Amino acid sequence: xxxxxxxxxxxxxxxxxxxxxxxxxxxxxxxxxxxxxxxxxxxxxxxxxxxxxxxxxxxxxxxxxxxxxxxxxxxxxxxxxxxxxxxxxxxxxxxxxxxxxxxxxxxxxxxxxxxxxxxxxxxxxxxxxxxxxxxxxxxxxxxxxxxxxxxxxxxxxxxxxxxxxxxxxxxxxxxxxxxxxxxxxxxxxxxxxxxxxxxxxxxxxxxxxxxxxxxxxxxxxxxxxxxxxxxxxxxxxxxxxxxxxxxxxxxxxxxxxxxxxxxxxxxxxxxxxxx
Numbered sequence: 001x002x003x004x005x006x007x008x009x010x011x012x013x014x015x016x017x018x019x020x021x022x023x024x025x026x027x028x029x030x031x032x033x034x035x036x037x038x039x040x041x042x043x044x045x046x047x048x049x050x051x052x053x054x055x056x057x058x059x060x061x062x063x064x065x066x067x068x069x070x071x072x073x074x075x076x077x078x079x080x081x082x083x084x085x086x087x088x089x090x091x092x093x094x095x096x097x098x099x100x101x102x103x104x105x106x107x108x109x110x111x112x113x114x115x116x117x118x119x120x121x122x123x124x125x126x127x128x129x130x131x132x133x134x135x136x137x138x139x140x141x142x143x144x145x146x147x148x149x150x151x152x153x154x155x156x157x158x159x160x161x162x163x164x165x166x167x168x169x170x171x172x173x174x175x176x177x178x179x180x181x182x183x184x185x186x187x188x189x190x191x192x193x194x195x196x197x198x199x200x201x202x203x204x205x206x207x208x209x210x211x212x213x214x215x216x217x218x219x220x221x222x223x224x225x226x227x228x229x230x231x232x233x234x235x236x237x238x239x240x241x242x243x244x245x246x247x248x249x250x251x252x253x254x255x256x257x258x259x260x261x262x263x264x265x266x267x268x269x270x271x272x273x274x275x
């Protein structure tokens with residue numbers, strides 16, 4: 001579809017997430033718009049939600065002090081949710097480059113899904129600015145009890161020397177700083193989140209000095225982290241970034257993830273996974 005868009009003369013292509021299913025596929029996709037001089041954006045419209053933006057404002061104001069940890073958790077499986085978590089974790093501390101990751105994975109029931117994924121993947125990301133990321137996604141992920149709707153049980157936030165701030169995709173936001181405790185509402189809502197995303201596409205087409213915050217190159221950084229986590233889970237040990245060359249990480253996971261009984265992080269995940 002990207003190739004067809006380029007051949008048709010599109011000036012900008014908007015894509016869904018994740019940008020690919022493997023790093024080999026992702027590298028091929030990355031080269032196409034770059035080589036043709038075509039702009040590309042990836043759907044990260046949740047960042048336009050009021051609750052997501054409020055957390056970003058609190059963090060950027062310095063109210064939580066110097067950021068040392070960012071974190072994300074979601075009960076949905078990897079290809080649906082992990083790139084979202086990583087993208088917003090990066091956004092909340094200035095989109096610093098990642099230097100290495102280490103991860104583990106469990107469960108095989110979703111490896112042949114239309115969104116192929118281990119049932120559970122969790123790991124750590126070390127960023128060049130010294131910030132450490134902690135992320136988990138899938139059947140073993142903890143509950144987000146403030147949120148009822150299972151697909152929106154996502155929590156993303158940042159901890160600093162003066163407090164923390166976090167968003168829950170389906171349950172508002174909250175922060176604790178030296179000034180006190182604060183919270184507010186908000187929930188994922190396409191009718192509200194999409195309108196700001198679209199005009200910024202037009203702005204970038206009209207003005208090179210206004211690059212879209214969801215541009216492909218930013219999404220690539222998060223995708224690369226996700227694929228590095230898959231490599232670590234499949235082969236063991238730390239994986240350095242940027243990645244060297246492409247691979248088929250799903251094949252690697254199918255060969256490496258053991259066929260063992262899956263253990264859940266919350267009972268509400270039982271209906272979505274084979275246990």
